[in-house]
Amino acid sequence: MKFATKAIHAGVEPDPSTGAIMTPIFQTSTFVQASPGQHKGFEYARSLNPTRQTLEKALAALENAKYAFAFGSGMAAIDTVIKLLKPGSEVICGDDIYGGSYRLFVRVYEDFGIKFHFTDMQEAQNVEKLVNENTKMIWVETPSNPLLRVIDIEAMVAIAKKHNLISVVDNTFATPYLQNPLELGADIVTHSVTKYLGGHSDVVMGALMLNDDKLAERLYFLQKSCGAVPAPFDCFLVLRGIKTLHLRMNASCENALQVADFLVNHPKIQDVYFPALPQHKGHDIAKKQMRKFGSMISFTLKDDTQAAAYRVLEKVKVFALAESLGGVESLCCYPAAMTHASIPAEVRKATGIKDSLIRLSVGCEDAEDLIADLTQALQ
Ligand SMILES: *Cc1c(COP(=O)(O)O)cnc(C)c1O
Numbered sequence: 001m002k003f004a005t006k007a008i009h010a011g012v013e014p015d016p017s018t019g020a021i022m023t024p025i026f027q028t029s030t031f032v033q034a035s036p037g038q039h040k041g042f043e044y045a046r047s048l049n050p051t052r053q054t055l056e057k058a059l060a061a062l063e064n065a066k067y068a069f070a071f072g073s074g075m076a077a078i079d080t081v082i083k084l085l086k087p088g089s090e091v092i093c094g095d096d097i098y099g100g101s102y103r104l105f106v107r108v109y110e111d112f113g114i115k116f117h118f119t120d121m122q123e124a125q126n127v128e129k130l131v132n133e134n135t136k137m138i139w140v141e142t143p144s145n146p147l148l149r150v151i152d153i154e155a156m157v158a159i160a161k162k163h164n165l166i167s168v169v170d171n172t173f174a175t176p177y178l179q180n181p182l183e184l185g186a187d188i189v190t191h192s193v194t195k196y197l198g199g200h201s202d203v204v205m206g207a208l209m210l211n212d213d214k215l216a217e218r219l220y221f222l223q224k225s226c227g228a229v230p231a232p233f234d235c236f237l238v239l240r241g242i243k244t245l246h247l248r249m250n251a252s253c254e255n256a257l258q259v260a261d262f263l264v265n266h267p268k269i270q271d272v273y274f275p276a277l278p279q280h281k282g283h284d285i286a287k288k289q290m291r292k293f294g295s296m297i298s299f300t301l302k303d304d305t306q307a308a309a310y311r312v313l314e315k316v317k318v319f320a321l322a323e324s325l326g327g328v329e330s331l332c333c334y335p336a337a338m339t340h341a342s343i344p345a346e347v348r349k350a351t352g353i354k355d356s357l358i359r360l361s362v363g364c365e366d367a368e369d370l371i372a373d374l375t376q377a378l379q
Helices: 003-009 050-062 074-082 099-112 124-130 153-163 213-226 232-242 245-264 283-289 306-315 345-351 367-378
Strands: 067-071 090-094 115-119 135-141 166-170 188-192 206-210 269-273 296-301 331-333 358-361
Touching (some): 003 245, 050 067, 050 206, 067 074, 067 213, 074 206, 090 099, 099 115, 124 153, 135 153, 206 213, 245 269, 245 296, 245 367, 306 358, 306 367
Parallel strands (some): 090 115, 090 135, 135 166
Antiparallel strands (some): 188 206, 269 296, 296 358
16 A cells, blocks of 8 residues: 555544444543453553554554554653663664653663763764664664754664664654655654644654564553553544645645745855755765655754844744644744753754754745745844
8 A cells, every 4th residue: 555545544444333434532441341351352541442553553554564552752652662771771872863852861761770872873983883782772863853964774774783783763853754764674663743643733642663573562561561651532633643644744845845945045044954955964865765855944044143043033923933843834943942952052062053043844834925934034
């Protein structure tokens, strides 16, 4: 099955008791048994709920994965992956990752004896150099947040396979419509479903997709043991959202190309970070591993100050100044004070996050209106 057909149909069956075409919201905590242990596949809703099960099948299909597990947030999904490790384990991560992932790794899991190394993964040898006998996992986020760096997934997977490490790719920015890390050999894909998969800025959720039976068994055990599962209503909303993932992505990627073109030619703009641009360092790798270039764009101003960035962000009208991304509505944010505030200023500076850096999540409105809005805000 091709992508659009899968997005609309995969995993979803008419409800057997009524014929309802849409999976009902099974708002129940428990399931009645005929005799102890004799039930219809559901015992208690933390372990499994029919609405969640349908969503997990649909999510698995999108990444061509054997398994998917849904969580109460993207961070809960990431947290579950780190729980595959033990004290003494070491993880190699990109140095430009979601601020919340950085915070979880450094400020929660370092206390549990897990060590995280952050490096510029654009150069594979930086990663290779950090591998030692305690290394257990490679954590890749591509395109990265907020600098839109592109990491070569196949190169990272090759290092992971060589040293017997678990390779994880946070595929939130690309979505399964644009990039399928499992097909490039990665072991686990993580998503903040809150973003493009949900697509309407009305739900917080996370997911893991994978093919490996043993890892899946452990992740399911962790999902039910630790209990960070999403609510049935939220699963329903995401089942609805993913039916239009391809339509929304086509529209927002097309808009992003036009917005980037406008920004590149604007006299007040210094740098534009967007993988579609031929001058972008990761352009060729993006062409190799992604079907389109996504709809996240970051840029800096010639007047590289926080005050100048704030003046722009206070003036936008169609773009909303808000954290998050991937909804049908366009958003803008100032990563240093918003999504990435939990990363120390020196660390942010060292990775190249400049004082005027603004991040856009380009949505599905008319491109002309988005460009007119940026034009007036930049004035
Ligand atoms: C938002 C985000 C997360 C965290 O997901 P939540 O749903 O907010 O918990 C993780 N990774 C990336 C790349 C994100 O953008």
